[in-house]
Amino acid sequence: MPCPLLQLPNELLHHIITILAPEPPSLSQLYLTPNLHLVRSKQDQNLKHLALTSSQFLDLVRPILFSHACLELKDEPDFRTFLVRSNLNRYVTSLVAISPPTPVYPDDPSWWRRVLRYLDPNRITLLAPPVFIGETLNASVQGGFNWAFEIDLQILQLERDTCPPRDLSSLQNLEYCTNLLTARPWTSMTFNESSSLKAYHHYEYFLGRVPSFVGEWGFHLQPPAHSPDADPDPPALPDLTTILETFISFSYIAVFPFFNHMELMLNTISKMANLHQLTIQLAPDVNNHATELEQRGSLDPNDPWMELERWHIDQHPSIVEFRSRDLHVEAVREDLIRVLQDNMGNNWTFDGSGTWRRNLPPVK
Known part of the structure; x- marks a missing residue:
């Protein structure tokens, strides 16, 4: 029956x-x-x-x-063959691409040129080491101090407005496209930079440079120095400002970043001229006990929390919604709310759970 x-x-x-x-x-x-x-x-x-x-x-x-596909970059030829022969590539709306910290053979940072010839996802998530993510974005990430941070993996996620299915045979040839950021009209970026906690064990830890493309961008975008003894201005990255202007949403996760690194991140945000939504997380997740584990070593437990409480977000005229994901930490909740409210002024409404919304004038 x-x-x-x-x-x-x-x-x-x-x-x-x-x-x-x-x-x-x-x-x-x-x-x-x-x-x-x-x-x-x-x-x-x-x-x-x-x-x-x-x-x-x-x-x-x-x-x-298969609407949410996962690809280990070493398997890309077999991945392509299976999807195309099965006619499943047209259903893929999001893709997670993975390059492990120690691959047997180095993965190609231009992998996206091939993949986006037979896939047209609205979201791409890349899990890879900091230097590899930088190479994917055509940014040179300084990894000389990475031994102190021990950051094996970071997460970059790019999204665009949902697009209707289209004929995959008509997808653009990306042979001359140098950057994943320009391969599609992305409007949202999330970057999980991982944790800087292990670097706090080292003397003068604050002099270290986090291996991060956001930090590299911020370094190249920092305002020119006025001191005659200052280092020359860093060379500008071509088209970076134009690329940053396409984002309307940005989420940044970096557990216990250094204060000077936050300044570089804010330099990057300042160039996102059309940014509407900003989300920041600088403390460990509620179930993460990394801080307690690291206290067994030479770490001063006050240092990372001090850095967390000192950061601030500059005024940004286009942002209408700001979210802090750190208010679950009772020890810093009150101080963090006070710092944010003092910095943002009276033109914002706080919902009590971590989100501030700008008070916009009524539409006439």
Whole structure:
């Protein structure tokens, strides 16, 4: 006797299957310490189990399963062959690309040129070492002091407004495109820089330079020095300001960054002329006990918290929503709220949970 469920129209079955589809784990783990478990889900494997019940359900489930694809860059040729031959590449709306800290053979930082010839995702998440992410963005990340930070992986996520499916055979040839940022009209960026906590063990830790493309951008974008003894102005990165003006949303996660590094990050934000939403997280996640573990060494436990309380965000005329993800830390909550409110002025409304919204004049 045929299953009654299979007698329903495919449109209705598709709707039911969509409800069963969980959020990709890369979204829920985006604000945690970057690690290779980013794409592993602890949720029930409902869709995979359903796909095993019949060939009809397999045909209905596969496009939804592969809407969120994961690619280890070393496997890109096989990944491409499978998706294209199965005609599943047209369903991919988000992609997680992974380059491990110590690959057997170095991955190509221009991987996106090939991948975006047969995929057209609205979101790309790259999990990779700092230098590799920098190379992907055509930015030279200084890794000379990385031994102190021990940052193996960082996360870069780029999103654009949802676009309707299009003919993948007409995708642009990116042979002469030098930067992933210009390969698609991205409007949102999230960068998880990982933690600077281990560097606090070292004498004069604040002189170290975090391996980070955001820091490199900020260094090249910093205002010119007026002192006659100052170093020459760093050379400007071509088209960087134009690229930054395309972003309307930016989220920055960096556990216990140095104060001088935050200044570089703010230099970068200052060039995002059309930025509407800004989210910042500078403290460990609520379930992260890294601070307690590091106190077993030479770390002064007051140093990272002092740096956290000293940061501020400059006024930015285009921002209408600012969110701090650090208010779960009771020890700094009151001081952090006071610092932010003093800095932002009276033209903002605080919702009590970490979000400030600009009071805009009524539309006439």
